[in-house]
Amino acid sequence: xxxxxxxxxxxxxxxxxxxxxxxxxxxxxxxxxxxxxxxxxxxxxxxxxxxxxxxxxxxxxxxxxxxxxxxxxxxxxxxxxxxxxxxxxxxxxxxxxxxxxxxxxxxxxxxxxxxxxxxxxxxxxxxxxxxxxxxxxxxxxxxxxxxxxx
Numbered sequence: 101x102x103x104x105x106x107x108x109x110x111x112x113x114x115x116x117x118x119x120x121x122x123x124x125x126x127x128x129x130x131x132x133x134x135x136x137x138x139x140x141x142x143x144x145x146x147x148x149x150x151x152x153x154x155x156x157x158x159x160x161x162x163x164x165x166x167x168x169x170x171x172x173x174x175x176x177x178x179x180x181x182x183x184x185x186x187x188x189x190x191x192x193x194x195x196x197x198x199x200x201x202x203x204x205x206x207x208x209x210x211x212x213x214x215x216x217x218x219x220x221x222x223x224x225x226x227x228x229x230x231x232x233x234x235x236x237x238x239x240x241x242x243x244x245x246x247x248x249x250x
Contacts, residue, residue: 105220106162108211109153112224113165115207116150119143119234122200129188135241139197142234149227156220191249194242201235 120143127139154164208228216224 104214105216106157106160108214108216109157109160109220109224110162110165112207112211112227113150113153113157115204116146116153116227117165119146119200119204120150122197126193126197129193130190131188132190135190135193138237138241142197145230145234149230152223152227156223160220189249191242191245194238194245198235198238198242201231201238204231205235 123139123143123146127136127143130136130139154166157164205228208224208231211224212221212228
């Protein structure tokens with residue numbers, strides 16, 4: 101079973117790395133100092149989550165994943181194109197961050213549907229709660245920026 105658990109955890113490492121890179125890109129693209137700080141903080145939290153998962157993988161005897169996914173790289177590339185076209189509008193950046201958090205929610209939910217040891221499940225569940233909070237905060241900000249735009 102540990103190979104399966106290692107694989108599940110490594111998938112979540114990729115998800116966390118994708119989030120870290122995506123939020124760093126968002127921080128770079130926004131002109132709003134409060135959003136820049138928020139995105140940098142979220143990137144840091146994603147990095148911490150990835151490290152926690154990598155430590156679990158190593159403890160289970162697996163080889164921890166170190167990078168993001170191909171889909172994440174493509175998503176970040178799409179964010180670049182979209183933000184260039186939209187003039188780096190904060191609303192567009194927030195909308196893309198929410199899309200990234202939607203993907204993270206799905207990946208964590210799928211991981212929690214698997215048979216995981218209790219200690220691993222506890223870590224994944226705690227991180228999933230963080231993803232949900234991230235998602236809702238980003239969504240609410242996106243809605244605020246949309247209202248301000250109209």
